[in-house]
Amino acid sequence: MSAAPETVSGPLITADGIPLKESLQKSLRRSKIRAALLVAPPLLFLIFLFVIPIGNMLTRSVDDKLINQVLPNTFEAFESWDKVSEPDETMFAAIYQDLKAADKTDIGKASVRMNYAKPGWRSLVKRTARKIKKMEPPYKEAFLKADDRWTDNEYWLSLGIMKDKRTMGYYLNAVDRTYDFDKNVVHVDENRKVYNLLWWRTIQVSIIVTLACLLLAYPVAYLLATLPMRIANLLMICVLMPFWTSLLVRIVAWMIMLQQNGVVNDTLVAAGVLSDENRLAMMYNFNGTVIVMTQILLPFMILPIFSVMKTIPPSYMKAAQNLGATPTLAFIRVYMPQTIPGIGAGCILVFIVAIGYYITPELVGGKDGRLIGNMVAYHMQRSLNWGLAAAMGTILLIVILIFYWIYDKIIGIDNMKMG
Amino acid sequence: MKSKLKLTLLASVVAVTTAAQAEVNIVSWGGAYTASQQKAYQATYSDPDSINFINYNGGLGEVRTQVESGNVTWDIVDVLPHEARVGCDEGLFEELDRSAFTPAPDGTSMDDDIMVELPNDCVVPQIFWSYVPFYQEGTFKGEQPTTIADFFNVKKFPGKRGIHTWPNALIEMALLADGVAVKDVYKVMSTDAGIDRAFKMLDKIKDHAVFWSSGAKPLELVQSGEVAMSLAYNGRIGAAVLSEGAKFVTVWDGQVLEEEWLVMVKGAPNRDAAMDFLVHASTTESQAEQAKFINYGPMRSSAFEIMKQGEPWFHNGKTIMEHMPNRPEVMARSVVANPEWWADYGDSIGERYTAWMGQ
Structure with a gap:
């Protein structure tokens, strides 16, 4: 407009005399800092409550340092032992030194760890450590006097499993395998196999629950999306109602309904459908877990499917029918493909939540409806075997990532719509 | 006016924080058990308001987290007995100064007054409870x-059996x-053959077993007729009989007694x-x-003397001795x-039991 362009000879300058490039960079930097500051709280939150704990969990699942720190001499003596003959004085002297020097708490922790390798270690070490102060050489004799199990070579041999600072033992344990004394991977005894069955069952239950949810949720979501607003809102409240009710209340309600002397069985018996001896076992078993989990996770399936259906214009169906498709064909060929992003989101949501479930299976699972989540909880809270719990948690994480990857390959993650 | 308000605010903050500091948090199992502790220990304490009871679900997971994080x-x-040992x-x-505790009326030191051998210096006696059929x-x-054999005999006494989801007892x-x-x-249990023998016995009720994991469940199962007999914590059965007039019969044969201790968390x-x-x-x-408030047995034998002489000892005028597990x-x-x-074999037996349950 004015003569401004002619006055520019060097670089472009803003009104306050700073070169345009610099000024631009400055304002860019400012907005970057602002953005970083905005992101900082959630980022820190993520790091502190997500990245660090998970990293910690991963390390715990392979960590075997403590035992090596507590018994350095013992492991050294173990290396020079021929593994066949009876342990000699040097080995007893080595373990004497270690037990004498170690902190009482560390001995306690180490003995718990040793007990995983060979049951019995814990009381053996504890009983001996209690008498360690009064011991005098020859140590072999003194140890045998403290506890005669010290002559059992199996205890000594089991040291071979623990001699490294990292162990895969917890992961092996989580899939029903273990190390033998030469550190070869072997199966555990047939009657102690627990975890593989539980892994398989967990995946089985998660898939069944996901499919059941899909089957039940699809028609409901369709109703919600197509009914007039007023009725749809009412229905929506019914769908969300369980969300507002305590999980425990819902579980107990199912117990009352489904147990052997529950409402459903009583009604069927009274109606003459069932005889009194043949009441259905729907609670405290596999069925109970599946039924209750399906009901609890149903809203997670309905909501994403509903939100996707809401965006599909009704005119598409009309157009398909105008072009000669029967309503069924139009539904299958035109409507359903468009709902796949919602189905995908719902399925993945339900599956991921289901695979880690443990409260519901604990309460209604009985003998064959308990899942791997129950074992993780058990080892966290009861047995205090955090290494094993961490290993199982890590495996769960990997299983979920694998399913996520499969989903991405088949449907594509870009196609997912949460709402 | 404004500064006065500030001062009051400050004072109340100070009051609140000091009150919070003086409060001793004691963590227990809730229900009738915590109630009995509140009535017997807190209400009789010199400063009842300084004691704050919290419920938990057992296990040392939370304690270990607190100690390891320093918070x-x-x-x-x-x-429980296992946790009392592992935790220590x-x-x-x-570890507590044993000389600080009060001896029995006849002068026996507390540690000698306890009915079992003291496992370590961390523990303070609480009660005995038991797993018992009813x-x-x-x-x-x-x-x-x-007899306990009758519990395992479904031919002679038909019907389902309620048992818990872990192998102890x-x-x-x-x-x-x-x-x-x-x-x-325990001599037999320490051999593989002994464990096999136990599982062979368990096999006899396996097809008739209903599993429970929370203490209230067995009472529900028996009350509703879901099972004919069940194992339960003796205190739960006693509470139902003594306070609610339930018609439960306890089979006082082959019960397994467990200890219960109080401990102080490190730091x-x-x-x-x-x-x-x-x-x-x-x-x-x-x-x-x-x-007076729950039928778990005191760990100190001297307490029995007081109870026997005070019968009927239960708070509602019923006699208590026949409900004492020890x-x-x-x-x-x-x-x-x-x-x-x-502590030595629990993990491996636990795995075997879980496998047995799931088969």
Whole structure:
């Protein structure tokens, strides 16, 4: 407009005399800092409550340092032992030194760890450590006097499993395998196999629950999306109602309904459908877990499917029918493909939540409806075997990532719509 | 005006924080059990308001998290025999000055007054409880079950059996039912053949088993007729009989007694106050007092004397001695659980039991 362009000879300058490039960079930097500051709280939150704990969990699942720190001499003596003959004085002297020097708490922790390798270690070490102060050489004799199990070579041999600072033992344990004394991977005894069955069952239950949810949720979501607003809102409240009710209340309600002397069985018996001896076992078993989990996770399936259906214009169906498709064909060929992003989101949501479930299976699972989540909880809270719990948690994480990857390959993650 | 308001605010903040500091957090199992502790220990304490009860679900997971993170908020925890040992070994509990505790009226020191051998210096005596079989009056016609063998005999006493989802006490009971003498139980259990023998016995009720994992469940199962007989914690059965007039019959044969201890968490924020409360809670009188409100047996034998002389001792005027799991009459046919054995073999037996349950 004015003569401004002619006055520019060097670089472009803003009104306050700073070169345009610099000024631009400055304002860019400012907005970057602002953005970083905005992101900082959630980022820190993520790091502190997500990245660090998970990293910690991963390390715990392979960590075997403590035992090596507590018994350095013992492991050294173990290396020079021929593994066949009876342990000699040097080995007893080595373990004497270690037990004498170690902190009482560390001995306690180490003995718990040793007990995983060979049951019995814990009381053996504890009983001996209690008498360690009064011991005098020859140590072999003194140890045998403290506890005669010290002559059992199996205890000594089991040291071979623990001699490294990292162990895969917890992961092996989580899939029903273990190390033998030469550190070869072997199966555990047939009657102690627990975890593989539980892994398989967990995946089985998660898939069944996901499919059941899909089957039940699809028609409901369709109703919600197509009914007039007023009725749809009412229905929506019914769908969300369980969300507002305590999980425990819902579980107990199912117990009352489904147990052997529950409402459903009583009604069927009274109606003459069932005889009194043949009441259905729907609670405290596999069925109970599946039924209750399906009901609890149903809203997670309905909501994403509903939100996707809401965006599909009704005119598409009309157009398909105008072009000669029967309503069924139009539904299958035109409507359903468009709902796949919602189905995908719902399925993945339900599956991921289901695979880690443990409260519901604990309460209604009985003998064959308990899942791997129950074992993780058990080892966290009861047995205090955090290494094993961490290993199982890590495996769960990997299983979920694998399913996520499969989903991405088949449907594509870009196609997912949460709402 | 404004500064006055500020001052009041400041004062109230100070008051609140000091009150919070003086508060001793004691963590227990909730329900009738915590209620009995509140009535017997807290209400009789010199400063009842300084004691704050919190419920938990057992296990040392939370305690270990608190100690490892250095952020300890619990002072006293009520723990099971296994936890009492492992926690002390791992340094999660404080070792306590044993001379601070009150001796029995006849001068016996507290540690000698306890009915079992003291496992370590961390523990303060609480109670004995037991796993015991029971049924509802009228379930069986004719002959009634009287022995632990009857519990495992579904031919003679048909109907489902309620058992818990972990192996403790069940292995002992199975062996007792198979004819092993009380004193030999742990000797037999220490052999592989002994464990096989126990599982063979368990197999007999497996197809009739309903599993429970929370203490209220067995009562529901028996009350509703879902099972004919069940194992349960003796205190739950007693509470239903003594307070609610339930028609439950306890089979006092082959029960397995377990200890219950109080411990102080390592680095407890109110160490001195907590210690003072522990001393109060473990006196002979406090122990006897607790039996007024729940039928768990006191750990100090001197407490029994007070109870016997005070009968009917229960708070609602009923007699309590026949509901005590560790009364002398039933001890001959009871196993006192050996936590050392379970600490060694609990994990491997637990796996085998879980596998057995799932098969």
